[in-house]
Amino acid sequence: MSGHGGNVIEIAEQFGLPANELIDFSANINPLGAPERVKELIKNHLACIEKYPDAEYRHLHQAIAKAHQCAYASVIAGNGATELIYAVVRYLNPKRALLLIPGFAEYRRALQQIGAEIIDYPLTENAGFQPDLRLLDTLSNTHPDCVFITTPNNPTGLMPDSQFMQSLVEYCEKHKIALIVDEAFIDFLPDNRGLIPQVAAAQHLYILRSLTKFFAIPGLRLGYLISGDITGIAEMKKRREPWSINALAALVGEILFDEHAYMTATHQWLKSQQHYLWTHLSAFPELTVWPPSANFLFFRCNEPNLHLWHALLKQRILIRHCQNYVGLDDRYYRVAIRSEWENQRLIAAMQQVLHG
Numbered sequence: 001m002s003g004h005g006g007n008v009i010e011i012a013e014q015f016g017l018p019a020n021e022l023i024d025f026s027a028n029i030n031p032l033g034a035p036e037r038v039k040e041l042i043k044n045h046l047a048c049i050e051k052y053p054d055a056e057y058r059h060l061h062q063a064i065a066k067a068h069q070c071a072y073a074s075v076i077a078g079n080g081a082t083e084l085i086y087a088v089v090r091y092l093n094p095k096r097a098l099l100l101i102p103g104f105a106e107y108r109r110a111l112q113q114i115g116a117e118i119i120d121y122p123l124t125e126n127a128g129f130q131p132d133l134r135l136l137d138t139l140s141n142t143h144p145d146c147v148f149i150t151t152p153n154n155p156t157g158l159m160p161d162s163q164f165m166q167s168l169v170e171y172c173e174k175h176k177i178a179l180i181v182d183e184a185f186i187d188f189l190p191d192n193r194g195l196i197p198q199v200a201a202a203q204h205l206y207i208l209r210s211l212t213k214f215f216a217i218p219g220l221r222l223g224y225l226i227s228g229d230i231t232g233i234a235e236m237k238k239r240r241e242p243w244s245i246n247a248l249a250a251l252v253g254e255i256l257f258d259e260h261a262y263m264t265a266t267h268q269w270l271k272s273q274q275h276y277l278w279t280h281l282s283a284f285p286e287l288t289v290w291p292p293s294a295n296f297l298f299f300r301c302n303e304p305n306l307h308l309w310h311a312l313l314k315q316r317i318l319i320r321h322c323q324n325y326v327g328l329d330d331r332y333y334r335v336a337i338r339s340e341w342e343n344q345r346l347i348a349a350m351q352q353v354l355h356g
């Protein structure tokens, strides 16, 4: 098991279910599917798989730098954001790192691989699962070399307060702590530009972005990291295995930032369906639901004798249970926001499971 969502085939085989009948709410992928231009581009450029891609990925890096109006030297693309989580950890080589829990599992795996000590900083339900200035006290008491924070967070879907983020950036800059901000889902928030505009003035800030969720290309794989630490970026480029991004993904990355109609359509879909799922899920008295900012929702099921994950699976609906997130237990779940009919199916199945 990968320990992540999206493992439909594995679960279908395990439970003897037809995989094509399951609706996958466990992976947070844009249900509009990959942009048509992306599919056309791939069809028209299949011959590029017969050559090695440019090991420097010059055109791809230029496209990313242009899209974010930042220096070419501050950008490194990767085979999904995941490759860059491992690359930045290997480059920083921290002795001690702080992780906010619950959070995305790959930071911990990458840190464990290099033998870093990990300090867990719990985001508690009492504090609304949100970090606040108390985190700075913990940083000053524990002196980590690096901190990971995810905005919006996975699995909670919550966006930390922007003033708090500013204080965190300033604190880490002042105390030379590497701050890795994972903005894998930020494109889903139409008005949020994230922290990339700040990298030019910061030496210790590393911003991770994923293109796999928003543009629905998790099988193609593409992500990037932007930082003002251009020595670090150069070092990561030098150290990594050559050709880790395939030629088709690199080509696709050159056009994605121009997909304005797709971006607008995504924001329109999300606005209506986020509202639909949030209001309907919140209406079940058995569930405590946290307000979503991105394309997924986090909730607790307060029925002690119900195994919601199994019950929904019987209805051909796969959701993400959160029991393997450090800091959570088997009462917590996450669901992706999907197309209108799929969301209606989820609500109908939930009605069936909770109220019979």
Ligand SMILES: Cc1ncc(COP(=O)(O)O)c(C=O)c1O
Pocket (backbone or CB within 6 Å): 079, 080, 081, 082, 083, 104, 150, 154, 182, 184, 209, 210, 211, 212, 213, 218, 221, 222, 223
């Ligand atoms: C917070 C977060 N960061 C990074 C990733 C990895 O994304 P990618 O598919 O670009 O490797 C994920 C995937 O689920 C994620 O949830």
